[in-house]
Amino acid sequence: MEIFSGLLNGFSVALTPVNLLFCFLGALLGTAVGVLPGLGPAATIALLLPLTYTIASPVTAIILMAGIFYGSMYGGSTTSILLNLPGEAASVVTCIDGYQMARKGRAGVALGIAAIGSFIAGTAGVIGLTLFAPPIAEFALRFGPPEKFSLALVGLLMAVTLSGASVIKGLILTVVGLLLASVGIDPISGKTRFSFGIIELQSGFDFVTLAMGVFGLGEIFYNLESAAQAEIVTTRVGQIWPKMADWIQSQWAILRGTLIGFFIGIIPGGGAVISSLVSYAVEKKVSRHPEEFGKGAIEGVAGPESANNAASSSSFIPLLTLGIPGNASIAMIFAALLIKGVTPGPFLINEHPDIFWGVIASMYLGNVMLLVLNLPLVGIWVQLLRVPYGILAPVVILFTAIGSYSIQNQAFDIYALIGFGIFGYILRKLRFEPGPLPLAFVLGPMIESSMRQSLLMSGGSFTIFVERPISMALIAVFAILVIGQAAVTFRGKKKTTS
């Protein structure tokens, strides 16, 4: 009953004209970002972070950013299906069968089933978020400093181990993120760390500058050396609404994709990319005609597209209930909340019910908007690819430069931005997955303060982290995951050798 009244309250917030407008803008921008390769949701939310200073209401700012995040999941499938060019990472797997369907003249059906599956899964994910988030938040109220420390650390390390990229590289970025977060005045001792006499560094690096540099600028630098013009789109879209036979073939794939995406999305580091890959593998495994996969099987589009949308909704659960961002895009939303003076976590539901329920309600509305935006207007989105990268890139650079300058009105931030941009470029060249960096950066201050508080509580003993049941359980879950991951890697290596 409490959930129902909370949700009603959320709709009263989300249905105000301003919030409706920003929800629509988020969905619109998200679809555009999903369609355009080379500018992912994390980079776009990073570019828009300075705007949060000018948007008065925190709920409006978060509605906009959430819209971009889940909107990009819808848009990403369009170019995957029509051009064999994934607009963002979670749609890579959609290329396999989506493009083959387009080549057989069934582009419209592929786009249709992707949008409808996304809508069903996205909405189911938000229903799950509505039902699961309040009890988890209530449980998390029992967390003290040791539990917070274990949770943040376990969340970070899980994000690294489950991201699918190199674990060593992920851990390196996690530690570098923690270190970058420690730059500036230490809040307890008042000592300045790693500023080397530079006055501007005494207040530390700004998250917005770091995020825009590593994700926005780094991406552009990387694309500069290989910026190929998008080919002229000639694929005919045709009939969009799927036929009865397509429905029958896709319905279970959508259902399985929704469940897989929802549960993987909750785990830090799980997210949309992994859920779409797992969903594709499951569909191929359970199919009576696995040989059709890779040649235009509709389940190969319906499952992964449903999974990535369900995951994008459920990844809000750890953010809104535990204050733990599970991926880079959610870390940007975490930072936006902090900018607006709101700390995400178990207290959010009681202290800021308008934000908690308002954002959830806006996601129901956003999913409907996205269905309307993506089905009949698909032709318009494809035309976006005609915007030359030579114009798009410098405009994005100007956005990042002015955005970072506007935070403190100092040119130093532009140089810091360029520095982070070069760092982001090097990371891409060395095949690092930059996701753990912003996660560690935003969680760094919490990890350090809760560790110091815990040590003070225990009289300087680290055993406090394994003596308290919740903290111990968290560490045990992580240990099981690490051992499991190590076993899988070892078995894989053994197989390759033999």
Next chain:
Amino acid sequence: MEKAERISAVVLVAAGVFVAAYSFHYLKLGILISPGAGFLPFLCGIAIVILGVLWLLDSWRAKPAASGETGTECAGEVLPEDVPRIWGLPKKLVLGLAVLIAYGWLFENIGYFLSTCLFMFFWQVFVEKEKLLKAIIITALSATTLYTLFQYLLGFQLPQGSWLQ
């Protein structure tokens, strides 16, 4: 690729040693019941050294690039031979970076509007190799649109230029 990874790993180990030493000597570790400002950075420094060594070993064990692979190495990734370069780096990247650094320097000195016009113009001419007329049109349109957006719609305080006042 492996060579660039190995060099990066060695640089990382050196950076880790520096961080640990700086935290230990300058920031101080404190005692366990009340850790000092250098406690977490020290642990990070040690972790960086260990991870750097593991990365180095990992890149050593990695399978070398297949023979017959075309292209040259540039900071870790194989690029096509025909990409124009300056100091071994892609020319477009170096030029773009130079234009951006100049923009950062001029931003407060000559003000937002003029520096943005110059940035956009030089980007179009040198980085994108656009014709002069097209570059001027793109510059005028984008600089005016962005100025209107930031100054009037979003209300950002943009610099007017210390040299011009």
